[in-house]
Amino acid sequence: METGKSAKDRIRELTESVTGLPTLPKVVTQITQLLQNPRTSAEEVGRAITMDQSLASKVLKLVNSAFYGFPGRINTITHAIVILGFNTVKNIVLTASIFEKLGGRGGSQSFDLEKFWLHSIGTGVVGREIARKINFRFQEEVFISGLLHDIGKVIAFKYLPEEFAQVCQYRDEKNCLLMEAEKKVMDVTHDEVGGWLGTKWNLPEDLRFSILYHHFPKQGAKHETMVSVIHLADIFTRALGVGSGGDNRIPIVDTGVWDKLRFSRPLLDKIYKDIDAELEKASIFFQIM
Amino acid sequence: MKKIQIDKIENGMILSKPLIGTGGNVLLNEGIELKAAMISRLKNWGIPFVTIQGEEERAVEEQASINREVQLPQLDRIFVDTLNHPLMKIVYDATFSHLQERQHGNG
Numbered sequence: 001m002e003t004g005k006s007a008k009d010r011i012r013e014l015t016e017s018v019t020g021l022p023t024l025p026k027v028v029t030q031i032t033q034l035l036q037n038p039r040t041s042a043e044e045v046g047r048a049i050t051m052d053q054s055l056a057s058k059v060l061k062l063v064n065s066a067f068y069g070f071p072g073r074i075n076t077i078t079h080a081i082v083i084l085g086f087n088t089v090k091n092i093v094l095t096a097s098i099f100e101k102l103g104g105r106g107g108s109q110s111f112d113l114e115k116f117w118l119h120s121i122g123t124g125v126v127g128r129e130i131a132r133k134i135n136f137r138f139q140e141e142v143f144i145s146g147l148l149h150d151i152g153k154v155i156a157f158k159y160l161p162e163e164f165a166q167v168c169q170y171r172d173e174k175n176c177l178l179m180e181a182e183k184k185v186m187d188v189t190h191d192e193v194g195g196w197l198g199t200k201w202n203l204p205e206d207l208r209f210s211i212l213y214h215h216f217p218k219q220g221a222k223h224e225t226m227v228s229v230i231h232l233a234d235i236f237t238r239a240l241g242v243g244s245g246g247d248n249r250i251p252i253v254d255t256g257v258w259d260k261l262r263f264s265r266p267l268l269d270k271i272y273k274d275i276d277a278e279l280e281k282a283s284i285f286f287q288i289m
Numbered sequence: 290m291k292k293i294q295i296d297k298i299e300n301g302m303i304l305s306k307p308l309i310g311t312g313g314n315v316l317l318n319e320g321i322e323l324k325a326a327m328i329s330r331l332k333n334w335g336i337p338f339v340t341i342q343g344e345e346e347r348a349v350e351e352q353a354s355i356n357r358e359v360q361l362p363q364l365d366r367i368f369v370d371t372l373n374h375p376l377m378k379i380v381y382d383a384t385f386s387h388l389q390e391r392q393h394g395n396g
Contacts, residue, residue: 050309050310053306053308053309053340054306054340056309057306057307057309057319060307060309060315075314075315076314076315077309235380236380236384238367239364239367239368239380239381239384240384240387240388241363241364241367248366248367249367249369249370250367250368250371250377252371252374252376252377253374253376253377253380255376258376263376264379265379265382265383268379268380268383269383269386269387272383272384272387275387276391
């Protein structure tokens, strides 16, 4: 408003200036297409993945990690598909691709990328743990949603460095949530920016909704449970101090979500009980980054 | 980490990524030292290039673990303006107990 331009104009300009966004490797689309055909064999999918050597080696590292439960026993992509199933391998390929395109340490003094990814991985792990404890079946999807929920911040950091530096400055001056600073300085927030990336990458709807609405879970519509799990996972991950999504504050939990998922102190204790071991297993994601 | 063409490999270079064949098999694991015989075999297999280790490699390999940085005093700072919310108080209390237990657990 202070810029004299309407929010809409600012958003449009931003959208236009991020048209140089990275694309996902072709193999992700290829696999999605292959999996739509029920006659596709494990070998065909394996072959598609191994066309991209660097991706294939990351996928093998992940499938052999404690995180996926078969440490050190899977030698080929085809074998991974047979043991873990098409859907899991597809999710692992998506995860590895995201890290390949947008992962990386470093960052700036005011925005630490390593801490950012720690927070994202943490949110994925905590989300997966919540999903397990409330018997929500899309656990892998929850993990990827957690990994991606703040992706708009990386996009802003990498592609709009000047604006984002101002955002960080505002955050430091006012000691507020990064999101409030984004709104004030850029007139657009990371959830929206992440949503554009989700559209560009043609991500599944539940994933896109988690990115867009993790701060407003009631808008999650038919993906409300998924979005709600990410909303809570983000807050618990901040509480546990796993990494940092760009500020050291914590948003207030949505009361409706809490009630709907029947959250309580005992349930939270149950989630926390196994969380340290699960976070430990997830250190593999730093090794492929 | 450097990607180099097969005819540029020198004896003793070390693979920094596993080499995967078109069938999806791991042909060679990462960390393997490439010797003359192996290099000629790679050429016979028609492998176009491999990824080998550079000097900066070791430092990067250093395992970053998901370390939890929050100590109890920091918890108060994180929750500073949310504690009057009843649900946030529950989250705070649960987190506090968890961190406390972890501290004791670690000795």
